[in-house]
Amino acid sequence: MFRYMLSCWFSVLCLSFTIAAYADTISNRNCPIEFEINASKKGATVTNVASNINVWDYRTWLGNKEKDFPGYFRKYMPFVKYVQLMMAAGGNAERDLFNNPLDRDTLTDYNFSKLIEACRNITKQGLIPHLKIGNVPLKFTTNPKISSAFGVNILPPDSYDVWHRYVMELGKALVKEFGRKNVKNWRFGVLTEYENKDWFSVNDDPQATQTAYFKLYDYTVDALQKSIDPEIFVGGHSMTVSEGLWDERDFISHCSSGTNFCTGQQGTRLCYLSSSYYDKTPGRYADKSLVECISLLREHARKEGFNDLIYGVDEGRILQGTDHKDLVPRAIGNTWQAAYDARMFKTLIDHDIDYFSHWAFTTRGLWGGIPSVSLHTANLFYTLTGNIRVATENLSLTQSPFDKEIANTDCIAAIDKRKGNLYLMFYAYSDSVFEKKKRTISCRIEGLNKNVRHAIITRTLVSDDSNFFDEWEQDQQKRHITDDDFGWSKSSFVIDRPTLKKRQHIDYFRGRESFYGRCSELKPQTSSIDLNEGSATLSFSLPVHGVVLYEIENVL
Numbered sequence: 001m002f003r004y005m006l007s008c009w010f011s012v013l014c015l016s017f018t019i020a021a022y023a024d025t026i027s028n029r030n031c032p033i034e035f036e037i038n039a040s041k042k043g044a045t046v047t048n049v050a051s052n053i054n055v056w057d058y059r060t061w062l063g064n065k066e067k068d069f070p071g072y073f074r075k076y077m078p079f080v081k082y083v084q085l086m087m088a089a090g091g092n093a094e095r096d097l098f099n100n101p102l103d104r105d106t107l108t109d110y111n112f113s114k115l116i117e118a119c120r121n122i123t124k125q126g127l128i129p130h131l132k133i134g135n136v137p138l139k140f141t142t143n144p145k146i147s148s149a150f151g152v153n154i155l156p157p158d159s160y161d162v163w164h165r166y167v168m169e170l171g172k173a174l175v176k177e178f179g180r181k182n183v184k185n186w187r188f189g190v191l192t193e194y195e196n197k198d199w200f201s202v203n204d205d206p207q208a209t210q211t212a213y214f215k216l217y218d219y220t221v222d223a224l225q226k227s228i229d230p231e232i233f234v235g236g237h238s239m240t241v242s243e244g245l246w247d248e249r250d251f252i253s254h255c256s257s258g259t260n261f262c263t264g265q266q267g268t269r270l271c272y273l274s275s276s277y278y279d280k281t282p283g284r285y286a287d288k289s290l291v292e293c294i295s296l297l298r299e300h301a302r303k304e305g306f307n308d309l310i311y312g313v314d315e316g317r318i319l320q321g322t323d324h325k326d327l328v329p330r331a332i333g334n335t336w337q338a339a340y341d342a343r344m345f346k347t348l349i350d351h352d353i354d355y356f357s358h359w360a361f362t363t364r365g366l367w368g369g370i371p372s373v374s375l376h377t378a379n380l381f382y383t384l385t386g387n388i389r390v391a392t393e394n395l396s397l398t399q400s401p402f403d404k405e406i407a408n409t410d411c412i413a414a415i416d417k418r419k420g421n422l423y424l425m426f427y428a429y430s431d432s433v434f435e436k437k438k439r440t441i442s443c444r445i446e447g448l449n450k451n452v453r454h455a456i457i458t459r460t461l462v463s464d465d466s467n468f469f470d471e472w473e474q475d476q477q478k479r480h481i482t483d484d485d486f487g488w489s490k491s492s493f494v495i496d497r498p499t500l501k502k503r504q505h506i507d508y509f510r511g512r513e514s515f516y517g518r519c520s521e522l523k524p525q526t527s528s529i530d531l532n533e534g535s536a537t538l539s540f541s542l543p544v545h546g547v548v549l550y551e552i553e554n555v556l
Contacts, residue, residue: 032442033406034395037413040447041391046414048385049348050378052357054084054315061118073125079382083122084130086192091135091152104139112173134191149198156212164219171227184229189237190217195244206246214254218262221269235272237314240293241286249300256304273297277316283431291351312355321491329360331374333469333493334433335545338373338462342427342547345381346412363495370516372493376462380549384423387414409439420556427547435544443538448555450534455555460524462547468516481505
């Protein structure tokens with residue numbers, strides 16, 4: 001019996017050593033993660049999936065932005081093309097586009113000047129407005145019901161004809177100010193998260209709410225077509241990442257084959273479908289993946305005969321920080337966000353998703369402030385945009401398919417045929433925000449110009465060395481700024497109210513902006529790389545959460 005027990009104990013011990021040895025092997029960073037890049041195997045053009053930003057309050061775009069921030073987006077955020085203005089046509093007294101929003105005796109005292117001013121600032125920055133309309137003005141509803149979540153009227157209008165005229169006059173005003181040719185190229189959406197009862201609801205009744213939204217959409221689209229152009233770009237934004245009051249696919253079917261409530265004809269114009277996508281906290285994912293959200297919409301749209309729609313994410317990323325408080329820009333300041341974003345960009349181009357709209361990029365949101373690692377990563381990815389993607393293979397993944405560190409280390413490669421340059425963008429993602437390691441990467445590159453022997457290579461790294469946030473966290477401890485001093489998550493990189501409660505803490509941060517700015521500077525490093533018969537080898541270490549872009553010049 002003793003010998004039997006000893007034998008069992010020895011077997012368990014050997015098994016334990018075997019498992020430990022295997023675990024040590026796959027986690028040993030001295031063993032590089034191997035990639036192969038073949039520049040001769042070309043794919044599709046890398047699209048600008050970071051082209052959209054969404055703005056909660058368009059009043060932040062009032063004033064003379066081009067005077068205060070001349071050429072700002074072209075210089076700092078050249079990837080941005082569309083600016084989504086949420087609740088652009090009203091929904092409460094502050095946003096309703098009238099001289100007297102609460103005067104129910106007149107329903108036609110339209111005043112579109114503020115929205116026009118915001119759109120003027122957008123276009124002067126070289127950008128294109130995307131107007132989310134559909135939130136019904138207070139005086140179009142006898143007893144408006146204000147959402148506790150979003151502060152807007154969630155009821156449909158008493159009269160859809162009155163709403164139709166409102167949208168018609170808005171369209172005419174935009175055409176008069178900006179020209180029909182220009183406004184025709186703008187984008188329009190009808191509501192935010194149309195099946196979310198906190199945005200639009202008729203007594204929380206699924207069928208009644210669905211019918212009301214179909215009417216709202218049909219009348220809105222018809223008014224835009226008549227006042228701007230029949231080919232206006234318009235669509236709908238659903239939650240999809242979580243369950244709504246009614247099935248978002250029914251909207252797609254209505255646009256395809258339903259009876260148009262405004263025209264009486266079959267179907268309604270539909271140009272794009274978008275979803276929200278929010279992970280719960282850093283490293284804790286949503287119940288549906290980003291790809292699952294878009295696939296649900298795309299598959300049903302194709303079933304209904306829509307084969308050329310644009311698909312995107314109109315808002316999202318991460319709901320809460322590491323302290324489980326809400327994030328102001330729905331992204332964290334820790335360098336972890338860089339790898340998260342890079343991985344997200346790869347997911348988007350891998351699955352032919354057109355864009356992901358971001359909330360903010362700097363410590364002041366958009367205008368001024370210190371750049372976040374999200375901004376750095378978007379700019380590095382933009383370097384690849386418009387170039388031809390080439391084949392990449394993670395060779396180590398074949399040997400260790402269940403190793404998360406290997407699976408979460410990846411690359412996007414592209415060539416610029418005009419310049420003859422090769423771009424390689426690597427990232428090292430981890431679910432853990434607080435992991436502090438390095439991953440060794442070895443990359444063999446094939447398909448280069450066989451006549452080239454040496455090339456210039458520039459390395460640009462996003463890491464803690466190009467991020468202010470770790471210094472800001474250290475300063476919080478020195479200044480005794482505690483969790484209680486934060487209204488929203490301390491993980492937020494927008495350093496203003498409501499992130500911080502006290503003006504003195506915000507002023508302290510502002511007083512250190514020049515220092516934080518230096519901490520956030522990217523530091524490209526240039527060296528050379530040897531080539532042999534069209535091949536080269538690149539070996540380097542990458543910090544966990546890091547993102548690095550290599551540009552190899554004149555090798556094609």
